[in-house]
Amino acid sequence: xxxxxxxxxxxxxxxxxxxxxxxxxxxxxxxxxxxxxxxxxxxxxxxxxxxxxxxxxxxxxxxxxxxxxxxxxxxxxxxxxxxxxxxxxxxxxxxxxxxxxxxxxxxxxxxxxxxxxxxxxxxxxxxxxxxxxxxxxxxxxxxxxxxxxxxxxxxxxxxxxxxxxxxxxxxxxxxxxxxxxxxxxxxxxxxxxxxxxxxxxxxxxxxxxxxxxxxxxxxxxxxxxxxxxxxxxxxxxxxxxxxxxxxxxxxxxxxxxxxxxxxxxxxxxxxxxxxxxxxxxxxxxxxxxxxxxxxxxxxxxxxxxxxxxxxxxxxxxxx
Ligand code: AVI
Numbered sequence: 001x002x003x004x005x006x007x008x009x010x011x012x013x014x015x016x017x018x019x020x021x022x023x024x025x026x027x028x029x030x031x032x033x034x035x036x037x038x039x040x041x042x043x044x045x046x047x048x049x050x051x052x053x054x055x056x057x058x059x060x061x062x063x064x065x066x067x068x069x070x071x072x073x074x075x076x077x078x079x080x081x082x083x084x085x086x087x088x089x090x091x092x093x094x095x096x097x098x099x100x101x102x103x104x105x106x107x108x109x110x111x112x113x114x115x116x117x118x119x120x121x122x123x124x125x126x127x128x129x130x131x132x133x134x135x136x137x138x139x140x141x142x143x144x145x146x147x148x149x150x151x152x153x154x155x156x157x158x159x160x161x162x163x164x165x166x167x168x169x170x171x172x173x174x175x176x177x178x179x180x181x182x183x184x185x186x187x188x189x190x191x192x193x194x195x196x197x198x199x200x201x202x203x204x205x206x207x208x209x210x211x212x213x214x215x216x217x218x219x220x221x222x223x224x225x226x227x228x229x230x231x232x233x234x235x236x237x238x239x240x241x242x243x244x245x246x247x248x249x250x251x252x253x254x255x256x257x258x259x260x261x262x263x264x265x266x267x268x269x270x271x272x273x274x275x276x277x278x279x280x281x282x283x284x285x286x287x288x289x290x291x292x293x294x295x296x297x298x299x300x301x302x303x304x305x306x307x308x309x310x311x312x313x314x315x316x317x318x319x
Contacts, residue, residue, distance in 0.1 A: 011114065020228055020265050026277070027269045033278035034220060036166055037112075041223050045116070047216040054212055056204040059162055062312040063192045067094055067160075070305045070314065071101035074190055077303060077316050081105045083152035085183065087140050087159045087175075089116055094160050098190070099128060105152035106132040110140045141178055155183040160192040162312070165249075165283040169293060172283075176297020180319055189299060189317040195310060196284045199243040206241035206250050206282070214239035217254055217279055230264040240276065248289075252280040287313060 019038055026034040040048065052060035067074075080103040086095055089111040099107060107124070111117045114137040121135045134149050146155075157179050164172050179189055206213055217239040224230035240253045253276035260271050285293070290313065291301045299317035306313045 008114075016227055019223075023224055023228060023264055024267060027264065027267075031278055032276065036280040038223065039216065039220055039279065040113075041219070041227075044216060044219045044223070047212060047219060050212050051208070051216060054205075054208045054210065056208045057213075058201075058205060058311055059194055062307050062309075063160060063162070063314060064094055064097070066305050066307055066312060066314045067097045067192075071097045073303070073305070074098065074316060075101040075103065078102055078156045078188060079154060081152055082154040082156050083108060083149055085146065085149075085155055085157045086110065087157060087179065088161075088163055089113070089120065094192075095158065096127075098158060099124075099131065102156075104131060106134055106150045108134040108136055108146060108149055110136040110138060110143070112137070112139050140182070141175070143178075143182060146182055154186045154188065157183050157187065157189040159189060160314075162192055162194040162282070164191060164193050165285070166280060167283070168281065169283070172293055173297045176294055176299055180298040183319070185319065187319045188302070191290075191294070191315045191317060193290055193313050193315065194282070194284050195306070195313055196248060196286050197311060199245060201311075202243045202250060202284065203241070206252065207239075213241065217241075217252060220279060221254065224264050228265040230262065232262055232264075233260070236260055243284075248284050250280075250282040250284070251278070252282070253278050285313075287315075290315065 022035055022038060026032060051057050082102065082104060083106045084098060084102060084104055086109045089109060095109070109117060109120065117135045117137050121133055124131070124133055132150050136143070136147065159179070164175065167175060180187060183189065218234050218237065221230070221232035221234055221237060225232050236257050237254045238257055240255045241250055244251050256271035256273060256275045258273050262269050262271060287304055294301065294317050299319060301315055302318045303316040304313055
């Protein structure tokens with residue numbers, strides 16, 4: 001028990017140090033930017049769960065509908081006795097739709113957060129007592145191989161939620177290559193991606209009327225205040241999100257509402273009114289663009305499903 005606690009403390013200290021470096025680095029350079037992964041502390045993750053239920057945020061609902069309608073088709077394409085490998089946590093309803101439909105030798109959720117993983121695996125073991133669950137707490141981009149997974153006829157990856165959109169296209173290609181390496185020669189990948197559409201609809205999804213997305217963005221300042229002794233005044237910054245049609249992406253920033261000095265981790269940073277910290281990109285694709293990107297990463301589209309309004313696509317890729 002003591003060993004586990006020490007291990008957790010060590011992991012927490014390492015996470016905090018990584019955050020400190022990223023923040024000091026990101027606030028020192030121009031344009032200022034802090035990687036999106038730091039939005040997801042416990043409060044940020046809870047706010048993101050709320051975003052998924054917002055009326056304007058059609059992504060989660062639509063992807064779930066597509067998966068519900070086509071889980072059996074995915075199971076047929078995957079075949080019998082395969083392994084399902086989820087990239088980036090599977091506490092969601094979505095993974096369960098596949099777990100219920102597929103004939104599985106194992107399920108391997110990979111997540112960087114040990115806590116998140118333990119919680120969801122505990123629940124899964126109760127609901128699927130005969131399923132072999134191999135929880136892998138790691139950054140999948142740094143994994144060389146899948147440790148100790150049972151033999152399966154095919155490994156099928158699952159990367160839902162349009163998380164692919166939070167990667168720059170060159171990073172997305174690296175993700176596909178890594179997935180290909182981990183899934184092996186008969187591998188396949190079930191990918192969820194948000195599609196290009198009316199900019200007004202995209203704008204609303206990232207500027208909801210209840211202000212949850214703004215709270216999610218501003219939580220990054222709160223996190224810096226708490227973990228890095230920051231002095232950010234949350235009322236002196238605003239959430240800014242817009243669709244950049246030329247780049248095909250939503251861009252998200254925290255904008256300074258006045259000239260101000262802010263101290264973080266012992267360093268002071270001047271902000272001019274209007275100066276921004278970039279926090280996220282959310283790329284939107286069309287089916288051809290997605291196929292081209294996947295192809296650069298070593299996958300081809302075997303099948304693609306969408307909803308009646310063509311808001312979102314779930315694609316079955318093979319190597
Ligand atoms: C996690 N990811 C797919 C979300 C998105 O839509 O890009 C993150 C998000 N940021 C603000 N709202 C949602």
